[in-house]
Amino acid sequence: MATIQNIKGMRDHLPQAMLLRQHIVATLQQVCERYGFDPLQSPVVEYAEVLEGKLGDDEKLIYRFEDHGGRQLALRYDQTVPLARVVAQYAGQLVLPWRRYAYGPSYRGERPARGRYREFYQFDADIVGSSSPLADAEIVALLCEALSALGFPDFVTMLNHRQLIGGIARTSGLDEAAAGGVYRAIDKFDKLGAAGVQEELLRSGVAPRAAEQILALVQIEGDAPAVLEELAARLANDERAVAAVANLRAISEALVGLGIPAERYTVAPRLARGLAYYTGLVFEAITPHWPEGSLLGGGRYDELIGQFAKRSIPTVGLAFGIDRLHDVMEQLGLGPQATGTAVAFVTIFGPEQTQASMALARELRAAGINTLLCLEPTTALGKQFKEADRKGARFALVLGPDELARDTVVLKDLRTGVQEHVERSSVSAKVRSS
């Protein structure tokens, strides 16, 4: 091994980072289960053909390889396509609608940057087998509660609909083929501004009048009902767009019913999403503290599972970007600030007191207290305290000759610096109640 380093775009997560990441995952899991979702885990490796033909142009980013048996394999690109495979494969055993969550790494051969990695962790939640707008609303409500639970103060979920974007293109006199360029252009609105998008539209061959109309539609703003009303009026002669508006209206009304505050979501006609399998609702959550992109994204994909199963199974879901959530939360100082898992550090006064200290550590652990035991009985007490401090332990405990004689323990609170003699028999209760 000539070079000691990790693969480009793939990271090691040291303990301090892992504590925050585990907090994020545990919180998401808790919220999902509160919504009645059940866990699923599938392999990181799939047959290449399972992933092919589902992602559009992004397919070139798939990690492919051949195994020792000559099988053409691929690392999963997301957890949505594997979900579709699982649903098709176990159709008889699953009770639809099926709500499931899944957590794990996915792989994309992209150029790494801040918030973009080649190995990245996603936490997915999907509702399989329902086309009801209540299903869409449940997913959006879940994500709002999850981001709130993580402590994000000011996120907004942007909602849009595939057929709304399509309707905007059609109403502007463009066919499906030209629509791709339109999606890409309007998606850059927040980055380029109106003038920039117009320039982009003209460059991709859109007529000036159509470009202006697209810009006007895309810039409609306000609360969800107002935006939808305006869109309904302007897209009245496009049947599919009208249906899309009605769908979004049903979803946003359901969000009201589910208790999601109005400032947490908005209908944003400018939101486009690249993944080819989306068919209806699409959404992203953004926060001003993360200008690089979205913290999570998702939507409805009613035809994807049908590519594996014999019939189409309507599904809506989302993926949280754990790495991005982690990066923003670290930047904002959200989440636990602990440097380690230990609460108590049991010192060893000297070789003669080793047995007594081990017994004390055992007792604390039995009481459910995360406890570090000193490993070098001959180490100066000062160094042991220093180790306790640097490991982030809240308490240091000392069992010296005096304490053993009086059947007490010295319990020092490293945060306040206050220490006291505690009855040997009440130590763990004392630590636990602090």
Place this chain on the structure above:
RNA sequence: GUGCCUGUAGCUCAAUGGCAGAGCACCUGACUGUGGAUCAGGAUGUUGCGGGUUCGAGCCCCGUCAGGCACCCCA
């Protein structure tokens, strides 16, 4: 995958082509049965890696690896 920028001690960064440095962190001690604070001392580098130009390269050139930014796209 394309273009641009960057890479020096554990971290943040200095060093006109001329002896590789500072702050923080780290280690030892002052210190008593006790961490953080203060003081005194100490250690630290194949300048990402490999070539080239030069009397001489951290600095210039080529390649490579990694990171960042833009494109593309997304979590």
